[in-house]
Amino acid sequence: MTVNSEQSPQLQETKANFNPNLKGRYRFDRVFKTISWIATFAGIVVLTVLLIGILVSGLSSLSFDFIVNPPSRKPEIAGIWPPLIGTICLLVITALFAFPVGVGSGIFLEEFSEDNLFAKAVEINISNLAAVPSIIYGLLGLFVFARIFEPVTGGRSLLSGGLTLALLILPVIIVATREALRAVPDSLRLAGMALGATRWQTVRSHVLPQALPGIMTGTILALSRAIGETAPLIVVGAATFVPFAPELSIKGLQSSFTAMPIQIFSWVSRPQDGFHEIAAGAIIVLMLVLLVMNGSAIWLRNKFQSNR
Amino acid sequence: MTDSVLPQSLGDSARGDRWKPNRSLSKLTQKLIVLLFGAFAFVSVATTIGIVLTLIFETIEFFLEVSPWEFFTGTRWSPTFANPRFGIIVLLCGTFLTSVIGLLVAVPLGLLSAVCLSEYAPRSLRAWLKPALEILAGVPTVVFGYFALLMVTPFLKTFIPGLSTFNSLSAGLVLGFAVLPTIASLSEDAIFAVPLSLRQGSYALGATKRETVTGVVLPAALSGIVASIVLGVARAVGETMIVTLAAGQSPTLTLDPRSAVQTMTSFIVQITKGDAPYGSIEFKTLFAVGMTLFVITLVLNFFSFWFVRRFQEKYE
Numbered sequence: 187m188t189v190n191s192e193q194s195p196q197l198q199e200t201k202a203n204f205n206p207n208l209k210g211r212y213r214f215d216r217v218f219k220t221i222s223w224i225a226t227f228a229g230i231v232v233l234t235v236l237l238i239g240i241l242v243s244g245l246s247s248l249s250f251d252f253i254v255n256p257p258s259r260k261p262e263i264a265g266i267w268p269p270l271i272g273t274i275c276l277l278v279i280t281a282l283f284a285f286p287v288g289v290g291s292g293i294f295l296e297e298f299s300e301d302n303l304f305a306k307a308v309e310i311n312i313s314n315l316a317a318v319p320s321i322i323y324g325l326l327g328l329f330v331f332a333r334i335f336e337p338v339t340g341g342r343s344l345l346s347g348g349l350t351l352a353l354l355i356l357p358v359i360i361v362a363t364r365e366a367l368r369a370v371p372d373s374l375r376l377a378g379m380a381l382g383a384t385r386w387q388t389v390r391s392h393v394l395p396q397a398l399p400g401i402m403t404g405t406i407l408a409l410s411r412a413i414g415e416t417a418p419l420i421v422v423g424a425a426t427f428v429p430f431a432p433e434l435s436i437k438g439l440q441s442s443f444t445a446m447p448i449q450i451f452s453w454v455s456r457p458q459d460g461f462h463e464i465a466a467g468a469i470i471v472l473m474l475v476l477l478v479m480n481g482s483a484i485w486l487r488n489k490f491q492s493n494r
Numbered sequence: 495m496t497d498s499v500l501p502q503s504l505g506d507s508a509r510g511d512r513w514k515p516n517r518s519l520s521k522l523t524q525k526l527i528v529l530l531f532g533a534f535a536f537v538s539v540a541t542t543i544g545i546v547l548t549l550i551f552e553t554i555e556f557f558l559e560v561s562p563w564e565f566f567t568g569t570r571w572s573p574t575f576a577n578p579r580f581g582i583i584v585l586l587c588g589t590f591l592t593s594v595i596g597l598l599v600a601v602p603l604g605l606l607s608a609v610c611l612s613e614y615a616p617r618s619l620r621a622w623l624k625p626a627l628e629i630l631a632g633v634p635t636v637v638f639g640y641f642a643l644l645m646v647t648p649f650l651k652t653f654i655p656g657l658s659t660f661n662s663l664s665a666g667l668v669l670g671f672a673v674l675p676t677i678a679s680l681s682e683d684a685i686f687a688v689p690l691s692l693r694q695g696s697y698a699l700g701a702t703k704r705e706t707v708t709g710v711v712l713p714a715a716l717s718g719i720v721a722s723i724v725l726g727v728a729r730a731v732g733e734t735m736i737v738t739l740a741a742g743q744s745p746t747l748t749l750d751p752r753s754a755v756q757t758m759t760s761f762i763v764q765i766t767k768g769d770a771p772y773g774s775i776e777f778k779t780l781f782a783v784g785m786t787l788f789v790i791t792l793v794l795n796f797f798s799f800w801f802v803r804r805f806q807e808k809y810e
Contacts, residue, residue, distance in 0.1 A: 225606035294531035319732020386524040414634030417734035
């Protein structure tokens with residue numbers, strides 16, 4: 187009883203302060219919810235407007251001639267053949283360098299490396315590289331590939347551009363490889379080694395095939411990022427006007443190059459409306475290529491997930 | 495019995511004639527593979543070392559010709575003129591202006607979308623909305639540049655008088671939408687990872703859903719959210735094509751979002767587009783500007799590391 191009488195003044199005080207005001211709070215809740223929905227759809231709306239706008243202004247310029255013609259000073263007869271081939275060549279060079287090096291590093295870090303200083307340094311380094319702006323990679327490529335290794339790469343060439351892009355997407359491929367390897371159950375490794383296989387034999391014949399779809403998905407996504415990159419290529423020295431597609435030879439690798447994003451950039455920065463229309467046409471082609479790549483990555487991922 | 499069924503050769507092998515383990519060769523292969531892959535792993539370290547050495551080397555060359563005092567305190571930027579001036583503040587101001595406008599769009603919209611996707615959206619809708627945001631993240635930045643220069647600027651011109659053709663406003667706005675998916679996606683991961691028990695505890699105390707989100711869930715996910723915002727800032731500062739196309743190439747010291755500015759990145763594009771000869775002052779200026787950009791992103795990175803380590807909450 188004494189306890190009760192002691193508490194009651196406090197209780198009364200609390201009661202006076204206790205003002206749930208549920209109506210007002212619920213109203214604020216609804217406002218907050220509405221705003222967050224609007225924010226979510228703002229991004230989607232902008233994406234839709236962008237895509238529709240580009241389709242409207244670019245569809246009229248799409249034709250067979252537009253694909254196979256070289257660029258020109260007259261927008262009516264200009265085409266995208268050299269930059270399109272340039273982008274495909276860059277894609278191949280980038281993949282040839284970034285895929286083995288990235289997957290190899292991923293395997294090394296996940297399967298072979300002990301928890302030592304080198305592994306830790308590589309790990310911190312990779313997450314650091316992810317935040318470095320792509321234009322800085324361009325400066326690296328300009329200095330190292332185009333200048334120091336000029337006798338090998340031929341200066342501001344296709345090879346320099348491809349190598350720069352390979353360095354740019356290397357961290358992405360390494361991270362994707364490590365995640366894919368981590369998803370492979372340990373029992374597989376244990377079984378392989380219990381049969382007397384070395385670590386590498388186990389990885390090559392059992393772990394890697396299991397992880398390959400995941401690695402491929404990550405690599406395709408990384409490559410699709412690479413072919414949309416403009417800034418590092420401009421810095422390495424892509425030319426804005428190249429009338430011929432590069433030759434398929436060592437000399438072709440060392441020749442000056444252009445790529446789809448560079449061509450788009452060059453056309454958008456001209457004042458005439460005619461060039462803006464064909465820029466939109468080139469964007470449609472570039473986005474279609476990206477769509478095919480992303481679509482195949484998603485298809486691979488789904489196939490892989492349903493198999494498990 | 496078995497001998498009559500099995501052919502002679504297989505019978506031999508079953509007795510172990512073909513059992514040649516040759517462990518030394520396998521071990522040698524493994525050693526070579528580890529060495530090779532270790533060298534591959536070193537490539538990513540070498541990239542960082544290469545970036546740092548490249549920038550330092552040419553920046554020292556640059557400062558042999560231009561005094562650091564002028565570089566950091568000058569208020570005019572005209573390295574290609576006959577009477578060159580090197581006040582990096584002008585470019586920093588341009589980068590600052592476009593990034594701030596971009597982040598004013600990206601941070602609130604990104605965080606609110608993250609909250610919506612994680613807390614309000616039904617699971618089935620979330621499965622559609624997240625990939626849509628990822629598509630937005632996959633759009634090449636030169637396409638965003640086209641969008642800013644040829645669609646957003648003409649639209650803004652209809653109701654903002656005095657807006658020049660190149661302006662930091664439309665560049666910043668579009669930059670915001672380019673950065674938005676980074677912030678939204680990473681924050682959503684952090685918010686989604688907050689355990690359900692925290693939310694239930696908050697409801698049990700009588701909090702509404704919004705109070706739970708802003709009072710309990712967001713603080714619990716703070717380290718992940720800050721990391722995503724810092725990465726967004728780094729993206730905005732280093733973004734090139736949008737600002738080059740839409741914000742113009744005129745280095746002016748201004749905070750007026752309606753006029754043209756030049757950012758650090760668009761300066762680098764402007765110089766490299768025109769084939770700067772090796773060893774010229776323009777060529778060295780590229781690397782001095784690149785160094786400034788790199789130091790900024792490095793500081794942001796360290797801040798993010800420190801913050802995550804200091805404030806990360808671990809839940810069982």
